[in-house]
Amino acid sequence: MALDLRRAHGTPLEQQRFTWRELAPSPYSKLDDDAFTRLRVLLVGALESEQNRFLHALARSVGTLRVDAARVRRIEHHQQLLVRALHPADQSVLETTIAIEQAQVEVGAAIAQEASDPALAAVARATLLEDLDHLFRFAALLDRVEGQDANHVLQSYTDLIPGRPTARQHRAPEDDVRRPWGRGTAPAAQLGALVLAALGGEALGVYATLGPSYPDPLGRQLFAEIASVEEQHVTELESLFDPGASWLERWLLHELAEVWCCWSAFVHEGDRRLRALFERFLDYELGHLAFVKQLVREHERRDPEELLPDELPDPILWRSQRDFVRAALAGAGARDESVASRGRREALAAAGSPSEAVAAGWTWHPGGELAALRRAG
Numbered sequence: 001m002a003l004d005l006r007r008a009h010g011t012p013l014e015q016q017r018f019t020w021r022e023l024a025p026s027p028y029s030k031l032d033d034d035a036f037t038r039l040r041v042l043l044v045g046a047l048e049s050e051q052n053r054f055l056h057a058l059a060r061s062v063g064t065l066r067v068d069a070a071r072v073r074r075i076e077h078h079q080q081l082l083v084r085a086l087h088p089a090d091q092s093v094l095e096t097t098i099a100i101e102q103a104q105v106e107v108g109a110a111i112a113q114e115a116s117d118p119a120l121a122a123v124a125r126a127t128l129l130e131d132l133d134h135l136f137r138f139a140a141l142l143d144r145v146e147g148q149d150a151n152h153v154l155q156s157y158t159d160l161i162p163g164r165p166t167a168r169q170h171r172a173p174e175d176d177v178r179r180p181w182g183r184g185t186a187p188a189a190q191l192g193a194l195v196l197a198a199l200g201g202e203a204l205g206v207y208a209t210l211g212p213s214y215p216d217p218l219g220r221q222l223f224a225e226i227a228s229v230e231e232q233h234v235t236e237l238e239s240l241f242d243p244g245a246s247w248l249e250r251w252l253l254h255e256l257a258e259v260w261c262c263w264s265a266f267v268h269e270g271d272r273r274l275r276a277l278f279e280r281f282l283d284y285e286l287g288h289l290a291f292v293k294q295l296v297r298e299h300e301r302r303d304p305e306e307l308l309p310d311e312l313p314d315p316i317l318w319r320s321q322r323d324f325v326r327a328a329l330a331g332a333g334a335r336d337e338s339v340a341s342r343g344r345r346e347a348l349a350a351a352g353s354p355s356e357a358v359a360a361g362w363t364w365h366p367g368g369e370l371a372a373l374r375r376a377g
Contacts, residue, residue: 002311003263005256010286013071018078027088028274030095035155036318037274039103040265041086043316044281046103046202047195047258048080054254062247068295072288079281086274093210094142094219098153100203101135104128105158108196109321112328114313117189119178119240124196125328126335127233132163132325133355134226140359145216149368157320160364163329166355169229170348172340176235181242187256188313190241194257195316197237204230221354228348248296252307255289264315 028037055073059066087096108128115121139150139160150160181189204227211223241250262285266278293304365372 003259004311005259005289005308006305006310008286009290010288011283012287013075013291016075016284016287018082023078023081024085025082025277026273027086028271030088030091030153033271035099035102035153035157036106037269037271038087038099038153039106040269040278040318041083041274042099042103042202043107043195043199043261044265044278045080045083046198047261048076048083049202049205050194050198051076051254051258052080053201054250058247058251064299065247065295068291072291075284075288079284082277083281092146093206093214094138094146095153097206097223098135098138098142098150100199100206101131101138102154102158104131104196104199104203105135105325106318106321107199107316109324109328110317111192111196113321113324115189115192117181117186117192119181120189120192123178123236123240124192125332126164127196127200127236128325129163129329129332130166130169130229130233132159132161132329133166133169134163134229136160136162137166137222137226137355137359139364140362141216141219141222143362143368144358145219147368147370149364149366149371151364151366157322159322159325161329162359164332164335166225166229167349167353168345169232170225170341170345171232171335171337172344173235175337175341176232177239178236181240183242183244185242187253187309190253191257191260191313193237193240194253195261197234198257200230200233200237203227204234218354218358222358225348225354246300248292248300249307251292252289252296252304255285255292256308256312258285259289260312261316263312264318267315268318 028041030038052073055069055076059069059073062069105128108124108131112121112124112128115124135150135158142148142150154160207223207227207230211227212220214220214223259282262278262282266275266282269275269278293308296302296304296307362369
């Protein structure tokens with residue numbers, strides 16, 4: 001299935017409106033809906049958050065685009081509110097956290113498999129294996145503190161196994177910054193990196209905001225430790241982008257990424273209500289893309305079609321990536337790092353490692369650790 005960007009214009013900006021009732025929709029069911037429905041909601045929400053941050057940064061830097069950015073940003077803000085309201089009230093912070101890590105593993109694996117750019121493929125593989133370990137550590141916390149099996153969130157799509165150990169993931173900032181792409185980098189690579197950076201940014205925001213209020217002291221430390229790694233992931237991914245690109249070129253890429261993610265959610269969603277919502281979001285994002293294309297014509301006197309692909313990459317494949325993740329884990333080696341990274345890691349763990357402590361001796365068992373002990377007894 002292809003989406004022709006030259007023919008699809010979407011809903012014009014002036015027709016994009018929401019009511020207050022629409023901004024507080026009925027949520028999905030954390031028990032009855034498919035786990036990938038939750039992941040699609042998370043992905044679309046992550047892109048809305050990324051777009052909001054980007055447009056605020058643009059407004060602070062380019063005075064001539066402030067009104068235009070404000071018009072689009074207000075709509076994006078309402079979309080962000082709506083999609084976040086889809087998460088059910090009975091879904092705990094830790095359950096949402098586990099879903100975020102699952103999204104990063106599954107989407108990261110899907111993008112890594114399709115990546116023709118070697119830099120993106122390498123970063124995507126490395127970060128998904130680190131997120132796999134985060135998932136394992138948070139699952140141990142959920143089991144040992146709340147007595148719940150994380151598989152009720154994962155629905156058996158994603159393995160609960162250690163990845164690259166979180167305690168060994170901490171690096172000096174200079175080791176996270178990669179050589180940027182040059183002009184002419186394939187849009188598919190840029191889209192993949194931006195989507196993964198958006199998911200990392202969503203994780204960072206949730207963990208840094210809600211983690212400090214988690215009631216268990218070791219759990220608070222774990223949120224802090226993993227939030228730090230998510231900041232590293234965003235740093236690494238965003239360092240790939242060409243720093244010489246104009247603000248409007250970057251805005252085009254952001255709109256293209258939102259179109260791609262909404263389209264990917266729409267074509268795979270089985271819930272009719274949410275499928276219709278993702279289709280509406282897709283039409284809105286296509287309208288935003290058309291709006292920014294016109295800004296490129298007016299402000300840069302360029303043909304925006306020269307900056308865009310004729311067609312989007314295939315939709316993100318929403319299926320379990322277990323086999324690919326296992327193969328990537330089996331073939332993984334140590335990441336390159338400096339003496340500064342080793343020193344920073346030792347200093348951070350001077351009083352112990354929360355990620356090691358929370359999962360010491362833990363392996364996943366159906367129903368949780370206590371259920372396994374009762375069966376063994």
